[in-house]
Amino acid sequence: MKTVIIGGIAGGLSAASQIKREDPGAQVIILEKSGDVSYAACGMPYNLFYKDKPVEELYALDLDTIRKERGIDYRQNHEVIRIDPVQKEVAVVDLINAREYRESYDYLVYATGNKPIRLSLPGFEDNDVFYFKTLDDTRLVKKIIYEKAPTNALLVGSGYTNLELADVLYNMKIPPVILEKSATILPSFAEEIRAKVLEKIEEKGITLHTNVDIMEKNGTVVSTRAGDFDANMVVVSIGVKPNTELFSAAGGELGVAGAVKVDRFLRTNLPDIFAAGDCAEHYVRQLGRNGYMPLGPAANKQGRLVGSNIVNSKAMKMFYGIDQTAVFKFFDLTVATTGLSERQLGEIGANYVKIHVDTPTRGAFPGGGIMRVLLLLEKGTGLILGGQMIGQDVVAKRLDVIATAIYKQMTVFELAELDLSYSPLYSPVWDPLLIAANKAAKEA
Amino acid sequence: MKTVIIGGIAGGLSAASQIKREDPGAQVIILEKSGDVSYAACGMPYNLFYKDKPVEELYALDLDTIRKERGIDYRQNHEVIRIDPVQKEVAVVDLINAREYRESYDYLVYATGNKPIRLSLPGFEDNDVFYFKTLDDTRLVKKIIYEKAPTNALLVGSGYTNLELADVLYNMKIPPVILEKSATILPSFAEEIRAKVLEKIEEKGITLHTNVDIMEKNGTVVSTRAGDFDANMVVVSIGVKPNTELFSAAGGELGVAGAVKVDRFLRTNLPDIFAAGDCAEHYVRQLGRNGYMPLGPAANKQGRLVGSNIVNSKAMKMFYGIDQTAVFKFFDLTVATTGLSERQLGEIGANYVKIHVDTPTRGAFPGGGIMRVLLLLEKGTGLILGGQMIGQDVVAKRLDVIATAIYKQMTVFELAELDLSYSPLYSPVWDPLLIAANKAAKEA
Incomplete structure (x- = not known):
C-alpha cells in the first residue's frame, strides 16, 4: 500500500506517522513544498523574543527521526503541481533540482494547510x-x-x-x-x-x-x-483561507468557508483522497455539521484518524469533531473559549442565559491572580453551551473542564457537583468553576 | 426557625451562611469552641514562612462580615458540653466568662470537625x-x-x-x-x-x-x-479522627471510621440533627456508599447542603458525594489523585488496567516542566476508574479534567476525543491527558 501525502506540517505528518505505526510495511511519501518539517506554528510569535534561538527549534520532529525512526519518505522542497485522480498520480516538482516527476498513489492525503488572506x-x-x-x-x-x-x-x-x-x-x-x-x-x-x-x-x-x-x-x-x-x-493578519487550488483543479468539492469538503470519515468526493488539517472542514459536534476552525489539535487529530482509516479502510472511524476550544495569551492574561459563541447561539436561535463571575484563582495565598468565568447555558435545562475565561494564573487548563463538560453534555447543576482539586496553592476552596456553576444554577 | 450550629469553621459556617442566604429571617447561632473564625487550614504550613504574616490572614471571613453582613450570631469561645435531643437544647459554656447556659434549637448542625490522633x-x-x-x-x-x-x-x-x-x-x-x-x-x-x-x-x-x-x-x-x-x-501527624464525643453521648450513631453516620440528606439518627464536614461521613459516588475523607471542599459543600435542607425541609436534596480528589505540593512537584485508588480497586475486586505516561507540560517552549499521568481503567470497557498525576507546572487543574470524566463515567476512548485548549504556552499540541488517553485506549 502506497500513500502520498501533500503537505507535511501538522495533519500530513500525523497521518504519515499513524500509517507507519499501524502498518510498518506501508509506503508513505510526504511531499512538502517548503524547506521545513512539521513545526509548532503557534509558537512563532514567541520565538521573536530570542535573537539567537533559531526558528528551527519550533520543529516538532527532526528530519532524521521522521525518516529513520518513523520510516517516512519525507521530501522537502517538493511541490505537487497537479493531482490526477483518474490515473491516481500526482505531478511533482523537485524545487531544488528543478525536475518534474510523477508519483502514483493508492491513497492520497490532502493536507496543504491554509494561507493568509x-x-x-x-x-x-x-x-x-x-x-x-x-x-x-x-x-x-x-x-x-x-x-x-x-x-x-x-x-x-x-x-x-x-x-x-x-x-x-x-x-x-x-x-x-x-x-x-x-x-x-x-x-x-x-x-x-x-x-x-x-x-x-x-x-x-x-x-x-x-x-x-x-x-x-x-x-x-x-x-x-x-x-x-x-x-x-x-x-x-486579517484571516486565513484554505489551500484548495490543487484539489479544486482536480475536480474536488469544497464546503464551508471554501475548505475541502469532507465526510465524517474525512474522505473527499475524489476516490481514495482524504483531507486533514487546516485545508479541510472540521465537524463541530454541538452544531452537528461541519465548520471551519483551523487549529493545531484538530489538524493532528484529523491527520491521525486519516492515517488510521487508510490502514483500516474496511473499518473506518468517524472524526468525533471539535468543540471549538481555543486559547491565547495577552500580556498577563490568558483568554480562552470553548463551545458555542453568542454569535453562533444567535444564529441557531438558542434560548440561552449568560452569567459571569470574577474570582481569585487561589486561596488566600501569594502568587495567584484574578479571573473571569463566563458560562452560556440553555434556559430551562441548564445545559452548558459555551464557556469563556479570561484572567491570570491557570486559565487554559481550567477551561478544559468546561470543554469536558460540553463534550459530555453536562448541565450547570452537574458542574456544581464536581469534586475539583483543592489546596490554597492551586485554588480557592470553591474553585472559580464551581462559583460560576453555582451562580448559573440559580439562573438556569 | 432557629438553628444552632456546633462548630464554626468550614461545614458550620457554610451551613449558617446558606440558611441566611435562603431565609434571611431565620435565627442562626454558631457556637465555636476556639477563639477563631472559619479559616483555611490547608494554608497553615505555608504561613510558617512568613514571620510577620499573622495566622489570622488564613481567616476565610472576618467576624464583622459574618455577624453584620451575613447576620449570623457567631459566638467564639463558646463550648457545647451536652446535647439534649429530647428537649432540643444544648448546654453551652461561655469560656471567657465561665458561664454556663442552655440554648434551644429547632435544627442542630453538628460540625465539630476532627482532631489529630x-x-x-x-x-x-x-x-x-x-x-x-x-x-x-x-x-x-x-x-x-x-x-x-x-x-x-x-x-x-x-x-x-x-x-x-x-x-x-x-x-x-x-x-x-x-x-x-x-x-x-x-x-x-x-x-x-x-x-x-x-x-x-x-x-x-x-x-x-x-x-x-x-x-x-x-x-x-x-x-x-x-x-x-x-x-x-x-x-x-499520624492521622485524624472525627470529633464525635458530644454526639455519641447524646445517643448519636457513628459510621465509617467512627464518623457521624449520615444519610444522603446529611441527617443523623437524632431528630433534626444534621452533620457536615470533617466529623461526618462522606458519600463516595464510585463506591455507592459512605466513606471518610475529610477535606475542605466536601466540608463546604456538605455545610451548604445542610443549610439548604434545613430551609427546604420538605424538599431536601441528596448530597451528591465526592470523587476523592486531593492534591498537595511537594517542592516543585504537584501530586494529585482522583477517583478510586488501586487499594480500593483491590478491595472491590475490580478488573483494571493501569497505564502511565511521562510528558512535557507545554509545547517546545520555556517555562514548562514534565509530568506523569497515571490512569486506572476498567478492563474491557475502558471506563476511567481513577487518575493520579505528579509533576511540575499545571498539574492540579489538569487533574480536574479526570475528576470531571469520572463524575460523568467517561471512558478513555472518550477522554481521547476531548477538545482541550492548546497553545504552546500552556500545553503540547497533544495535551498530557490526551497522550495518556491514547495509550490507555490501546490497552483497555
Missing part, C-alpha cells in the same frame, strides 16, 4: 509588509526586527495572531498600533470577556483603531479613512 | 511535640521556629500534612527527618507516583525512615526500634 491594496506588496503565517515569514520578521530595529509596528487585523504579536512586540519595545476593519475585536467572545482585553490594551497604552478602512500604503505611510499611520513595519 | 507514648505530652491541626497549633509551631530557631525537626507520619511541612521546613533551613510506621508512604497512590515522591525526597537529602516503631521520647531524644533521633522539635 492578503491585502490587495496599493503598496501592500512591499517587502516591509509581512504575513505572519509560516516559518519563512517568521524568519523575515525576525530579520527586520534584529537588523533594522524598527521603532514601531502597524498590525492590520486584531485576531489572536496579531494580539499575541502586539504583546510580544510591546515587550520588545516596538510599540504596536492595531488597525481593525470591523467595529469591534474578538467577535467570538462575549462583551464581558472582550472588555477585559480592551482594558488591557488601554492599560498598556497600545493604540487600537476599529472601523478602519485602509486605502493604500505609500513608503512607510499607510493611509486610511481614519487618517495616516507611519510605521517601520506592517504585519497583516 | 495523638501518640500516647512516654514523653509525647512534652510541649515541644506538636500536632499541626488548628490555628493554635500553627501559632505554637511558628513561635518555636522564630523564637527558638530549631536546627532540625522530626516529623512523625508521612501523610500530606507532614510532606507539605517537610517541604516548608526544608526551605526554612530546618532539615526534616520523617519517621513512618508503615512500610511505605502515600498508600493511596500507585507506586509509579510514589516513586517520584521518593526520588524527590532523596534528591533533597531528606531522611525518611519507614517501618519505624517509636518507643518513647526523652528530652530531645526520640527512641525507636530503628535507633535514636535527636530533634529540637517534633511534629506528629
Whole structure:
C-alpha cells in the first residue's frame, strides 16, 4: 500500500506517522513544498523574543527521526503541481533540482494547510509588509526586527495572531498600533470577556483603531479613512483561507468557508483522497455539521484518524469533531473559549442565559491572580453551551473542564457537583468553576 | 426557625451562611469552641514562612462580615458540653466568662470537625511535640521556629500534612527527618507516583525512615526500634479522627471510621440533627456508599447542603458525594489523585488496567516542566476508574479534567476525543491527558 501525502506540517505528518505505526510495511511519501518539517506554528510569535534561538527549534520532529525512526519518505522542497485522480498520480516538482516527476498513489492525503488572506491594496506588496503565517515569514520578521530595529509596528487585523504579536512586540519595545476593519475585536467572545482585553490594551497604552478602512500604503505611510499611520513595519493578519487550488483543479468539492469538503470519515468526493488539517472542514459536534476552525489539535487529530482509516479502510472511524476550544495569551492574561459563541447561539436561535463571575484563582495565598468565568447555558435545562475565561494564573487548563463538560453534555447543576482539586496553592476552596456553576444554577 | 450550629469553621459556617442566604429571617447561632473564625487550614504550613504574616490572614471571613453582613450570631469561645435531643437544647459554656447556659434549637448542625490522633507514648505530652491541626497549633509551631530557631525537626507520619511541612521546613533551613510506621508512604497512590515522591525526597537529602516503631521520647531524644533521633522539635501527624464525643453521648450513631453516620440528606439518627464536614461521613459516588475523607471542599459543600435542607425541609436534596480528589505540593512537584485508588480497586475486586505516561507540560517552549499521568481503567470497557498525576507546572487543574470524566463515567476512548485548549504556552499540541488517553485506549 502506497500513500502520498501533500503537505507535511501538522495533519500530513500525523497521518504519515499513524500509517507507519499501524502498518510498518506501508509506503508513505510526504511531499512538502517548503524547506521545513512539521513545526509548532503557534509558537512563532514567541520565538521573536530570542535573537539567537533559531526558528528551527519550533520543529516538532527532526528530519532524521521522521525518516529513520518513523520510516517516512519525507521530501522537502517538493511541490505537487497537479493531482490526477483518474490515473491516481500526482505531478511533482523537485524545487531544488528543478525536475518534474510523477508519483502514483493508492491513497492520497490532502493536507496543504491554509494561507493568509492578503491585502490587495496599493503598496501592500512591499517587502516591509509581512504575513505572519509560516516559518519563512517568521524568519523575515525576525530579520527586520534584529537588523533594522524598527521603532514601531502597524498590525492590520486584531485576531489572536496579531494580539499575541502586539504583546510580544510591546515587550520588545516596538510599540504596536492595531488597525481593525470591523467595529469591534474578538467577535467570538462575549462583551464581558472582550472588555477585559480592551482594558488591557488601554492599560498598556497600545493604540487600537476599529472601523478602519485602509486605502493604500505609500513608503512607510499607510493611509486610511481614519487618517495616516507611519510605521517601520506592517504585519497583516486579517484571516486565513484554505489551500484548495490543487484539489479544486482536480475536480474536488469544497464546503464551508471554501475548505475541502469532507465526510465524517474525512474522505473527499475524489476516490481514495482524504483531507486533514487546516485545508479541510472540521465537524463541530454541538452544531452537528461541519465548520471551519483551523487549529493545531484538530489538524493532528484529523491527520491521525486519516492515517488510521487508510490502514483500516474496511473499518473506518468517524472524526468525533471539535468543540471549538481555543486559547491565547495577552500580556498577563490568558483568554480562552470553548463551545458555542453568542454569535453562533444567535444564529441557531438558542434560548440561552449568560452569567459571569470574577474570582481569585487561589486561596488566600501569594502568587495567584484574578479571573473571569463566563458560562452560556440553555434556559430551562441548564445545559452548558459555551464557556469563556479570561484572567491570570491557570486559565487554559481550567477551561478544559468546561470543554469536558460540553463534550459530555453536562448541565450547570452537574458542574456544581464536581469534586475539583483543592489546596490554597492551586485554588480557592470553591474553585472559580464551581462559583460560576453555582451562580448559573440559580439562573438556569 | 432557629438553628444552632456546633462548630464554626468550614461545614458550620457554610451551613449558617446558606440558611441566611435562603431565609434571611431565620435565627442562626454558631457556637465555636476556639477563639477563631472559619479559616483555611490547608494554608497553615505555608504561613510558617512568613514571620510577620499573622495566622489570622488564613481567616476565610472576618467576624464583622459574618455577624453584620451575613447576620449570623457567631459566638467564639463558646463550648457545647451536652446535647439534649429530647428537649432540643444544648448546654453551652461561655469560656471567657465561665458561664454556663442552655440554648434551644429547632435544627442542630453538628460540625465539630476532627482532631489529630495523638501518640500516647512516654514523653509525647512534652510541649515541644506538636500536632499541626488548628490555628493554635500553627501559632505554637511558628513561635518555636522564630523564637527558638530549631536546627532540625522530626516529623512523625508521612501523610500530606507532614510532606507539605517537610517541604516548608526544608526551605526554612530546618532539615526534616520523617519517621513512618508503615512500610511505605502515600498508600493511596500507585507506586509509579510514589516513586517520584521518593526520588524527590532523596534528591533533597531528606531522611525518611519507614517501618519505624517509636518507643518513647526523652528530652530531645526520640527512641525507636530503628535507633535514636535527636530533634529540637517534633511534629506528629499520624492521622485524624472525627470529633464525635458530644454526639455519641447524646445517643448519636457513628459510621465509617467512627464518623457521624449520615444519610444522603446529611441527617443523623437524632431528630433534626444534621452533620457536615470533617466529623461526618462522606458519600463516595464510585463506591455507592459512605466513606471518610475529610477535606475542605466536601466540608463546604456538605455545610451548604445542610443549610439548604434545613430551609427546604420538605424538599431536601441528596448530597451528591465526592470523587476523592486531593492534591498537595511537594517542592516543585504537584501530586494529585482522583477517583478510586488501586487499594480500593483491590478491595472491590475490580478488573483494571493501569497505564502511565511521562510528558512535557507545554509545547517546545520555556517555562514548562514534565509530568506523569497515571490512569486506572476498567478492563474491557475502558471506563476511567481513577487518575493520579505528579509533576511540575499545571498539574492540579489538569487533574480536574479526570475528576470531571469520572463524575460523568467517561471512558478513555472518550477522554481521547476531548477538545482541550492548546497553545504552546500552556500545553503540547497533544495535551498530557490526551497522550495518556491514547495509550490507555490501546490497552483497555
